Amino acid sequence: MKKTNYNTKSWFCLLSALTLLLVITVTGCKDDDKSPDPTLEIQKNTMSFLQTGGNDVIEITTNQNWSFNTPPAWLTLSETSGKKDATVTVTATENKDYAPREFTLIVTAGSLSGRVVVSQPGLDPVLSVNPKNIGFEVDGGTETVSVTSNVTWTPQLSDGADSWLTITVSEDKTGITITSAPNTTAEQREATLTLEGNQEKSDVVTIIQDGPANMTITALRALAANSKTDYTYVTGLVTSDNTGKNIGDNQMIIQDGTGNAITLQFTEEHNIAPGTQVDVLLNGGSRTTVNGLTTINNLKTANITSVPTATITVNPTVKTIAEILAGEAGDGLLVKIENVEFKDITQTYGNQPILWNGTEELPLAVAATATFREQKVAAKNGAIIGHITNAESWKLVLRNTEDTENMTNDRLYDKSRLKLSIVSYAFGNQGGKLPVDITIDTDITWTATVSAGAAWCTLQPATGSGSGSFIVTTEAYSGDNERTATVTVTAPDLDPVTLEIIQTPTAKREFVLSRWSNSNLGAKLPATEENMSGPDYKDTWGMYYQWGRNVGFPHSGAETTIAANESITAEQAQEMTEFITSNGDWLTNPGSESVWNDRAGSYPCPSGYRLPNQMDLLRIYPSSEDKGTFSNFQSVVIYERLEDRPGVPDRTLYVYEGNSKIYAIKKFETADAYILRFEMLGEVGKNLYLKITEILADENTVFDNATDAEALFAEATESEVRIFPAAGMLNMSDGATLLAPGAAAWYWLDKKMRCMYILNTTRINEAGAICGYATPLRCIME
Known part of the structure; x- marks a missing residue:
């Protein structure tokens, strides 16, 4: 097997060379690779938006990566982060609140940062009404006001106004309908409608309604029969006194200061004393005549207002009987008649006695309910007070017996008088008997006689004294023509009285x-x-x-x-x-x-x-x-x-x-x-x-x-x-x-x-x- 031998000296040389090269390389890089400083520039540091919102931009200049902090919901950024230079669009929504708002945007670039303060105003609160003044006529009606508002509001009538005003707010809150009831008070009235809103905003509508028209007594008397008197009132001084009950408990006679009177008749009893000045609202009334008195009837006692301090003065108007009989004193007028006396002082007031002045006569009108009805009439001469009425004929209406308290003088026209219960009578052809009563206020002797030539007519008795009676007797008659006789009753110093007797002949039945x-x-x-x-x-x-x-x-x-x-x-x-x-x-x-x-x-x-x-x-x-x-x-x-x-x-x-x-x-x-x-x-x-x-x-x-x-x-x-x-x-x-x-x-x-x-x-x-x-x-x- 071949074996490779490595040279030790060669490896050492190679290692040495590499080391030298490394040293050279490191030494050469230190000056050439140094980094620049970070930069950040922001074009504005504040930003303002309208209340309605809008857009604006921020210019960013930097050599760094950048980013914004998280904005609130009402702000949006087109970019929230980036690298180096940039243009960022800022969008603000409408500010529907009344408070202003503000936020600070922070942009960070490396170790640097910048701030932009963003602000936006809130709503401007608005609350107004138009028109701000409304007028109603006396009979009421409906008006509308418009409301301009961006705040929440509540309507509020002034105290007591809800008794005659009704308000209705439209569904969209842009209007208010105001309805007024007829003015049944005696004067103009006023109220306010206040709109109370948040943001300390408010506005006020002033409402005025006309009062009823003042009608004079003269104008009321001149109205045609059945004329209505709604939305009017009359002022006068009460001259009647219903406590004497010679007028109805529900009647009142008032008078102005110039000698004009009117009778007011209510649907219920009143307790207003004579001498009180009153304002009377005449709603529901109409002009009529009641027992000879010009009257406004169907009135409510709730509509009587007593005046604390009277400004009208009324004294009885002095009139003679002749003037009254001639119509020179209007019905209802409080009069004073001087130097008069009652003709027959044996009567009570309930007998409807007659006043006279020796020549003219004026009867009294005394109601069945009068408290003094059973009292004897005043026995003397003097002045008497009362209201004039024209019920079939002119008469005097006493309020009570105090109206006769000045009849204290000796009588001037006193004279005993004879009075017969009947003044004429017709007998049939068969004849008959007729009782006749004589009334006299003394025991004086009287004598009754028959006219000459009337033997067919006899009297029994033919004389007497004081009050008494006699009988007229007629015989049967067979003649063809009517025959007559006169019975005359006389007494010393007195006016004679007569009774006419007629007898009819036989005629076809x-x-x-x-x-x-x-x-x-x-x-x-x-x-x-x-x-x-x-x-x-x-x-x-x-x-x-x-x-x-x-x-x-x-x-x-x-x-x-x-x-x-x-x-x-x-x-x-x-x-x-x-x-x-x-x-x-x-x-x-x-x-x-x-x-x-x-x-x-x-x-x-x-x-x-x-x-x-x-x-x-x-x-x-x-x-x-x-x-x-x-x-x-x-x-x-x-x-x-x-x-x-x-x-x-x-x-x-x-x-x-x-x-x-x-x-x-x-x-x-x-x-x-x-x-x-x-x-x-x-x-x-x-x-x-x-x-x-x-x-x-x-x-x-x-x-x-x-x-x-x-x-x-x-x-x-x-x-x-x-x-x-x-x-x-x-x-x-x-x-x-x-x-x-x-x-x-x-x-x-x-x-x-x-x-x-x-x-x-x-x-x-x-x-x-x-x-x-x-x-x-x-x-x-x-």
Whole structure:
């Protein structure tokens, strides 16, 4: 095997050479490979953005690698790290907050670093309204304000304003709707609407609403009837005193300083004392007349404001009776009448006594509720105070008896007077007796005499002293012409008084029924048996009237209705075409009227006719329910007053058939007797009617059974007939429903709530009914 021998000397030489070479190489590199120093330059060290945001750049110059610290979310960098030179875009988002924001960007390059302070402002807070002033008229309304805002806000009304203002904020918060209620106070009112926002921002809207207009008493009196007085007020001094209750607890009379007065009527009682100056809001009121006083009615006591210090002074206006009677003092005026006295000092105030000055006379108006009604009138002469009213005639309304406290002088016009209870009377040809009362306030002797040539008229007694009476007796008369006599009563130093006596000759008697119309008021057909049996029997029913209203409605019902309310006056109702629905009286503020004419002012009947009164009805009708019941069998004689005259009432004989007929002799056993037959005919529920037949009789006429009575009608050569359809009545609650047609009837009388009543075949009598119902009318000749 071949063996290689290595030369030791050669390896040593090679090692030495390599070592030398290494030393040379290392020694030569030290100066040539030295690194440069790091550099970093930033073009700006601050950066500002608008609130809306934007872009900006940072120029970086470096020989190093670089990087930025982590920015907040509202800042973004186009590059967050790099090598050597670079341009970095910085982007800021919109600052939607109100606080400014700031951040320091730090760029690091090797051992070096640089800073850029970045800033951005916040929002500028805004809150404003437009317009800043709003005005409302007195009757209210709606206005809108616009809102400009970048802050959160809350609306707030000033204290108490929410009682008359309502606000509504739009969904986008850019507007507010303001609604004002009508101003029911007595003056202008003001409020503020404040918008309170954050960032200490706020704005205010000032709101003013007009107050009601001031109306003078003169202007109120000049208003037309039923004129409304909403959104007005009146100022005056209270001159009435309702504690005396001679006016209503709810009435007040006020006066200005120039002699004008107006009456205010409230819906409830008030307690305002006389001498108080008041401002009264007249919302809801209307101009009317109540008991002769010009009145604003339907007012609320809550709308009375008492003025702490009165600026109006009122003293009673001095007037004479002559001036008052001439209309020179307006109604409601507080007057003072001097040198007067009561004509009859035996009377109480409730007798409606008469004031006089020896020549002119002025009656007092004293209510049934007056606290002094039962007191005797002031006995002396002097000055009296009171309010003037024009209820049918001029009268004086006392407040209380203090109004007579200055009547302390001796009487000036005092003179005893004779007074007779009746001043004229007509006797029939049969003659008769007439009691006459004499009133005198002394025990002086009086004498009564009959005019010459009137021996047919005698007096008993013919003389006396003080108050007393005598009887006038007349003989029967068979002459052809009317004869007269004068009874004169005299007393020493007194004015004589007279009584006129008339006696009529024998004349052809008239039927009592002849004065009654043969048709219901407004009927298309007269009420005859032929028409009642025909197909058009409903045309005999006529129009239907609520008591005290001259407005008729057909049996088919009213076309329009209106609910009863306090604004409807009796005068207004005569012109209205609506049926006034109610649960009672259609007039919610009824006065003291007791007959139709007092409420309506007239009758709805044609000229020469009127509505029948209770005595008119009694002359042709049974006097009570039991006397008008058809099922009776007995005969009876009763007293009935058929004439409005003194003396013993007339008598009536009733005889019953027991089914559907009643017979009656009115004025039984007198020369003026007449016989009535009452029959219920037709079909119940359809054309039922009452037939009344009259024949004449005398003092010798008598019967005690239906057969004999019927025989008299068969023998009579003359008769009078009136037919009354059972036409029902319109329901007061709706004015449309006809109650009991063909089964019952109600015919209004002149007297309030009284009527002629027919109940199918059961009975006929006078009855009561509520004023709100509408019934047919049958008129009678004057």
